[in-house]
Amino acid sequence: MRQSYTVTITEEPLLTLFNKELRRKTPSVSGSMIVSTFVGLLINQAKNSKTSQGLVGLRNLGNTCFMNSILQCLSNTWELRDYCIQNTYRRDLNNRGRTNTALMEEFAKLLQTMWTSSSNDPISPSEFKTQIQKYAPRFVGYNQQDAQEFLRFLLDGLHNEVNRVLVRSKAIVEDLDHLPDNEKGRRMWKKYLEREDSWIVDHFVGQLKSSLTCSECGYCSTVFDPFWDLSLPISKKGYGEVSLMDCIRLFTKEDVLDGDEKPTCYRCKTRRKCTKKFTIQKFPKILVLHLKRFSEARIRTSKLTTFVNFPLKDLDLQEFSSENSAHAVYNLYAVSNHSGTTMGGHYTAYCKNPQSAEWYNYNDSRVTPMSSNQIRTSDAYVLFYELSCPSSRI
Secondary structure, three states: OOOOOOOOOOOHHHHHHHHHHHHHOOOOOOHHHHHHHHHHHHHHHHHHOOOOOOOOOOOOOOOHHHHHHHHHHHHOOOOHHHHHHHHHHHHHHHHHOOOOOOOHHHHHHHHHHHHOOOOOOOOOOHHHHHHHHOOHHHHOOOOOOOHHHHHHHHHHHHHHOOOOOOOOOOOOOOOOOOOOOHHHHHHHHHHHOOOOOOOHHHHHHHEEEEEEEEEOOOOOOEEEEEEEEEEEOOOOOOOEEEEEEEEEHHHEEEEEOOOOOOEEOOOOOEOOOOEEEEEEEEEEEEEEEEOOEEEEOOOOOEEOOOOEEEOOOOOOOOOOOOOOOOOOEEEEEEEEEEEEEEOEEEEEEEEOOOOOEEEEEEEEEEEEEEEEHHOOOOOEEEEEEEEEOOEEEO
16 A cells, blocks of 8 residues: 655754754854855755655645646646746746736745645645636636646646736738748747747747648648647547557548538639648647547537557657657656546546656645556546657656
8 A cells, every 4th residue: 555645854953953063163153154054954954855845735625636636747847846936937027017927926836835845734725726716717616627628727827927028919910831831930939929928838838830732733831830738639449558659640640621621722722622731840848748538429528538558758759740850759747637437537646756756646635656657547638748858868
């Protein structure tokens, strides 16, 4: 049986240790030496601790497991964690004289509490919930919600409050079809950043390339769009398992647009049968992959329980890249899971602690260690991958 996480606390308070250390120094102690000694004790205390920080549960406020699951995944996104707990985000708030900053402030406050708590008691995210439901009223109340939709609203809200662009200029439509695809993609990304430019965009947003080829004249037109996550259809191969690569290939496969779906060819100036294909033009630092387990039926929503086999390390997406030189190798660090049915389900999270590199199961208030061979299940719903360093595989 896995044991719940507990925090190890030194037997002597830090200030007592600090005073003992000072008494071992000479009577004349400079201010800089005092600071250095204190900082050194903090570092040594952290090194001597046998436990990692960030292993604290979140109280369920009433069907808010979907929110808790995503919050734990984001808490273990180490660059976002540091952005919050080191107060780096305040440069994007205070330097701009913003008035609407409550969501970012409350989110950062919650992560700071989760990573500095000296108790194993679960934390209540009630104040954070108050702010997210102000930004997105659909989360008012205590009904079960979709974790992936919550993630999208949350990242959008955080982005809006730290957006470096204070006044969004009116979008100007330009004809860029005469440009080479790579240059066109760069121009469209630059235009996107002229309106949407934040730390959140720096890390979570990529760019998709959509190629539309006319079956009549052969002309290929391209469109480049930003994406915050990729919603992947689950390929069906009988009753066996499928791989994550199968799902990505299904998402990017060439589709035929005919009948009512026929688009207007840029060259023919009339509606033609075309083929459409996706590739990834720009890979984000944090890649969020959403497995489309829920499908709308005519009577009610159904859920796919197909087991999707996904890699924990070295997910190489080079074959889906628009540019052959792109580095596209990712490592998994968090999973949001949905168990049960659409009528009654529950969300949990499996996350890799960025300090210890150990995996933990976050089930609302409970946090328990787990083995890496337990991570792949048919409950996996939203996968969080981080781009690996090109020079060395993690």
